[in-house]
Amino acid sequence: MALSSTTYSIKSKSFMVRRYTSPDEYPFTKNLPEPILPPLSYPELLAPINFDLNDKIYSIYINEIVPAITKRDGFDGNNGSSATKDVEVLQLLSRRIHMGKFVAEAKFQDVKDGPLYKELIKTGDSKGIMELLTNKTVEERLLKRLRRKAETYGREIDDAPIDKNDGLRIKADVLVDLYERVVIPLTKEVEVLYLLKRLDY
């Protein structure tokens, strides 16, 4: 075989493939090695307002999300596999929540709302900004869509006909609740923090 598995053998070294150089990815770790791939140039859609909520996301993940989706007691030995899934989920949560920067930028540039945001930013009115960017109708639609996702992708497949009410591997209620209590508020927090500094650029 031309492409032998030994050609990419690992010698106790991490190879980065440009993860976290993308403007929608924030690492939970520091002192990452340089990517082995050449840098990509991304379109500059955001003002260079550099912050992230990863410490907070990490803390909420450990203290709220994990207890909500796992059994309280017992140890199944799979802490290695769990750790790899933790990393995956944390990165997905982080990416989703920091998307708020892009949402905020679009709102800032909006012809109608843009000037309203500018006024609020000038006086540092974070409460006013939060009120202006909150759209309950959109949030409810999002939660409805999330429930449908949980009911579809979380479904067990067997030979029986598809039934909406059983065979779910995850409880849709738990997911919707976490989104409502954690993901949406953190996303909006990102939006507010971004907007508060937006006039500096």
Place this chain on the structure above:
Amino acid sequence: MALSSTTYSIKSKSFMVRRYTSPDEYPFTKNLPEPILPPLSYPELLAPINFDLNDKIYSIYINEIVPAITKRDGFDGNNGSSATKDVEVLQLLSRRIHMGKFVAEAKFQDVKDGPLYKELIKTGDSKGIMELLTNKTVEERLLKRLRRKAETYGREIDDAPIDKNDGLRIKADVLVDLYERVVIPLTKEVEVLYLLKRLDY
């Protein structure tokens, strides 16, 4: 915050969390570092017949599967992200295919078929073993279930009612075809290779 993100900062070093020490995981790479977690003891379900088809799986992935699921031309720049997904898919394929060892062991221990396998193994009749372990009904049921999985998990979710025939992110036909041509035959190859050596233990 008690659990600071700096506590698990990476210093150009790979940390293994016991992946590939599990009897259903086969690495595509060599010279892996030692896990930082203590070893787990797994129940000894298999005879110690050590082989894997990862070189073959890797070659088929590159030469058949990737061309079947990607566009032939063009470069979207996402080779870093693609590489991480390649690793994930290769590991899943490998795990699924090497499950054949467990299937073969169960067949070998079967009260009815066990003696038949022993006869065929004694004469090294790999063709006969392949025929005995092939169950077309089971294969067809598996492919049918796979199609339902693709139609369920591969569905786009929007506000419109669920319709079986559109909004699929992947073509169920392509997936079923790859399973029929690649995954099932390789799994059966694992079963035959395992059984051929089974009487040595």
